Amino acid sequence: MLEFLYIKNPQCPDLPLHDHIEVLDRVDSSLECVVSNVPLQGAKRVGREINFLLENSAQSPLELAQSLSLLYEVHGLQFDFDSTKHTPTPEGTFSEFFSYNKEICQYHQRRVECCGKCSEVCPTQAITKLDPQIALDQGLECEDNRHLLIKHQACIDCGQCISVCPSGSLSYASFSLECMQEVAKLYRGYIPLLLDHRADLPLTPLKKEVLPLCVNLNILEQVALLTLLQESGSQIVLYAPQDLGVGTLESIALLNGIYAQLYQEEAILLASDLASLQACLQRAKCLESTHFTPPTIPARTKRDLFAQRLQHAIGQGDYGRVPSASFIRYGHIEINSNCTLCLSCVGACNTNALSIDGNTYTLLFNPSLCTTCGYCEATCPEKDCLHLERDGIALNPSYSTPKIMAQDSLFGCKMCGKPIGTTKSVQKIAQMMIPRFQGDARRIATLYACPDCKVKIMLEDMLDINSIFK
Numbered sequence: 001m002l003e004f005l006y007i008k009n010p011q012c013p014d015l016p017l018h019d020h021i022e023v024l025d026r027v028d029s030s031l032e033c034v035v036s037n038v039p040l041q042g043a044k045r046v047g048r049e050i051n052f053l054l055e056n057s058a059q060s061p062l063e064l065a066q067s068l069s070l071l072y073e074v075h076g077l078q079f080d081f082d083s084t085k086h087t088p089t090p091e092g093t094f095s096e097f098f099s100y101n102k103e104i105c106q107y108h109q110r111r112v113e114c115c116g117k118c119s120e121v122c123p124t125q126a127i128t129k130l131d132p133q134i135a136l137d138q139g140l141e142c143e144d145n146r147h148l149l150i151k152h153q154a155c156i157d158c159g160q161c162i163s164v165c166p167s168g169s170l171s172y173a174s175f176s177l178e179c180m181q182e183v184a185k186l187y188r189g190y191i192p193l194l195l196d197h198r199a200d201l202p203l204t205p206l207k208k209e210v211l212p213l214c215v216n217l218n219i220l221e222q223v224a225l226l227t228l229l230q231e232s233g234s235q236i237v238l239y240a241p242q243d244l245g246v247g248t249l250e251s252i253a254l255l256n257g258i259y260a261q262l263y264q265e266e267a268i269l270l271a272s273d274l275a276s277l278q279a280c281l282q283r284a285k286c287l288e289s290t291h292f293t294p295p296t297i298p299a300r301t302k303r304d305l306f307a308q309r310l311q312h313a314i315g316q317g318d319y320g321r322v323p324s325a326s327f328i329r330y331g332h333i334e335i336n337s338n339c340t341l342c343l344s345c346v347g348a349c350n351t352n353a354l355s356i357d358g359n360t361y362t363l364l365f366n367p368s369l370c371t372t373c374g375y376c377e378a379t380c381p382e383k384d385c386l387h388l389e390r391d392g393i394a395l396n397p398s399y400s401t402p403k404i405m406a407q408d409s410l411f412g413c414k415m416c417g418k419p420i421g422t423t424k425s426v427q428k429i430a431q432m433m434i435p436r437f438q439g440d441a442r443r444i445a446t447l448y449a450c451p452d453c454k455v456k457i458m459l460e461d462m463l464d465i466n467s468i469f470k
């Protein structure tokens with residue numbers, strides 16, 4: 001099978017194309033290839049951007065040859081990363097356009113409802129929520145707290161669920177975030193023009209710096225867009241003649257807010273018709289100083305990737321705050337001094353925003369990892385202790401720096417000194433139990449002892465109880 005196939009475009013018949021692109025004068029339906037510039041039965045992918053660029057760009061033949069080489073690479077990468085599953089059934093083959101990781105989902109198995117955004121935006125009920133109450137109302141069975149029901153057959157590949165998912169539980173199979181990390185690097189020094197992967201491509205003059213990318217626009221969220229912004233070192237033009245999903249719209253607003261405060265520039269120029277597209281293409285420019293490629297990109301969460309890129313842009317500056325929206329939400333938590341360090345909140349948090357340093361008995365919070373799901377707030381057993389504020393992103397280094405929320409020391413058994421818990425948790429239990437022990441000094445003393453010494457306290461008659469309380 002050929003890798004890259006170029007069927008000559010009558011408007012640019014002779015281009016000095018690179019050797020790895022096979023050139024033919026006309027379509028040969030028997031050929032198989034990975035990427036072709038025209039629809040072909042034997043082509044795994046069609047690079048629609050290729051002829052679009054040839055027919056609209058102001059680039060010279062040499063520049064076009066270089067750009068075409070990049071566009072073939074863009075599609076080669078998408079082919080390599082594509083993990084879409086195709087399942088044959090008696091009714092025909094259906095595709096799983098996205099994958100779902102329930103381990104980091106903010107709805108799955110939680111005692112209270114903390115998310116479900118994907119089901120709210122899904123137009124076809126391909127994703128729905130199920131909890132005991134919904135099950136009761138609909139005559140279904142639900143044997144656990146709650147979980148999502150996913151029917152891939154009902155999915156119309158609109159992509160809206162991908163951009164609203166705060167945790168990265170949902171990943172678009174044919175253009176994942178990992179794929180975007182690599183594709184975006186090919187746009188270095190160009191102005192990316194984002195076009196819908198299915199819509200007709202517009203006829204519009206493109207200045208030399210513009211390089212198109214056809215994608216499902218509704219999957220684009222803050223991480224994918226910031227990746228493309230920083231890797232290209234440029235503003236982005238996004239052409240959406242049809243309505244965009246709420247996740248993409250709110251992500252664009254968030255990034256435009258951040259760029260306005262950091263660089264006094266727009267990040268993404270959004271065009272909804274041909275006239276505004278041409279105006280945006282004229283206005284768009286490279287922002288060389290914004291270029292950034294992280295040194296290494298190991299497997300990281302969606303929030304973590306965003307934080308790494310945003311932190312680079314912020315540096316040591318302080319640029320105020322950008323607000324949260326209704327689906328793309330950011331914020332922070334506050335913990336009051338009545339925290340007993342019981343660590344219920346750490347157990348509830350599946351994003352690692354809350355963590356514990358076991359060496360210093362310190363409860364830490366990293367705002368950049370927090371999805372503001374609120375499960376920690378619902379889980380904290382203390383009254384008026386942990387509060388969540390969905391107040392957006394603080395554009396300063398504190399956004400991605402773990403902050404000490406509560407600290408404690410180890411409490412040693414009053415008899416043998418062996419650690420039995422944190423001081424606050426021992427005091428909390430003692431506070432609850434002492435009234436029940438009605439002044440029984442022996443039983444009260446057991447509250448401050450390790451399991452072995454508890455037995456001794458209760459059994460040894462000669463023990464000087466008062467010495468334990470010293």
Ligand code: SF4
Nearest residue numbers: 122155156158159161
């Ligand atoms: S891609 Fe669209 S139709 Fe499919 S599950 Fe997501 S929101 Fe629903």
Ligand code: SF4
Nearest residue numbers: 105106115116118165
């Ligand atoms: S949007 Fe993401 S985190 Fe929220 S319920 Fe759906 S899959 Fe889970």
Ligand code: SF4
Nearest residue numbers: 349370371373374376
């Ligand atoms: S810190 Fe709380 S609100 Fe933030 S992600 Fe963790 S559980 Fe959710």
